[in-house]
Amino acid sequence: MNVIETYALTKAYGSVRAVDGLDMRVAQGDIYGFVGKNGAGKSTTMKMIAGLDAPTAGTIKLFGAERTGGAFSSAFSRIGALVEQPGLLPNFSAYENLMMKALSVGVVRPREQCRELLELVGLEEVGPRKAKKFSLGMKQRLGLALALVGSPDLLLLDEPFNGIDPEETRALRGVLMRLNHERGVTVVISSHVLDQLNRMATRFGVIKAGHMVREFTEDELHAACGSSVRVKTADPARSLAILEERLAGAAFRVEPDGGIVISGTQGARNATARFGGAAGDAANTGAPTAEDVSRALAADDQTILELSVLERDIEEYFVELMGGTADEAADAERAAQGERGR
């Protein structure tokens, strides 16, 4: 079941379309990495899904129930959100912060839940210390605990790793993975820093200028980024037909110059559409080797003009989809590390 579905979701601030016709699908049990450059529209999307902002147009379905415009939906009670600032009461302790929220949302046995949440996020020892004295990482973890009050089924986290050091980052990642594995909580995490998402996300959505560029699973990511073989022959259409027949299970993409790229599942449909062939549902069984490709073509006397093995870096792949350059990605990573060091 999909926990989140958006259809042509749009948010305009005056002439700025922060989110522009976004289609998004998050399935139950996903850890969904929502990736995009600064200003791509991640926060605005998260706010609309959390019910903190109303869409200008489009539809949001939560847990299968539709809502349009800004209408309230009971689905919101199943969502925990850490979007923008954690919203802590600075002069209260961690426990008091949690208790206020637990009482305001009517949690049954609030004391037990608050103690359990403090333990889950590793803040059980902080005692009466006021939240304003906490480190950034501790504030993030308390923000996460607040989002978890009421035991939500869906957690929305906007840039949760921003500004926290590597140790805190690891601790936070561990908590999120436990929530997902042990309690089946679906987690959506937005970030422009790939490193953290890469280590935990099971699905990804890449947003660029307010619209979804692509959604894919972890396996599809690795298939797209694994090594692949590129071959150019004198008769690309015939060569493609031969390769599809002899290398069943691989995926094929035809480039504008007629070069055929053989890899995992990515791009299989392009090849099929272009030559009207029948690539079928190619499962990712790993890319065939250059030898496999040349042997298959040689058996049919195809003339090979070029043959090469391509390696693709995961970060480069994301940067391509997000529409940036590797230098920009490196700058963003340095900026994030700077914030973490402060």
Ligand SMILES: Nc1ncnc2c1ncn2[C@@H]1O[C@H](COP(=O)(O)OP(=O)(O)OP(=O)(O)O)[C@@H](O)[C@H]1O
């Ligand atoms: N309240 C607002 N009023 C006007 N423009 C806004 C508002 N909120 C967001 N925007 C604009 O909408 C676009 C998308 O912003 P958003 O914060 O959703 O992006 P983002 O992907 O979360 O970026 P970041 O990682 O920097 O937070 C940006 O151009 C931003 O300047």
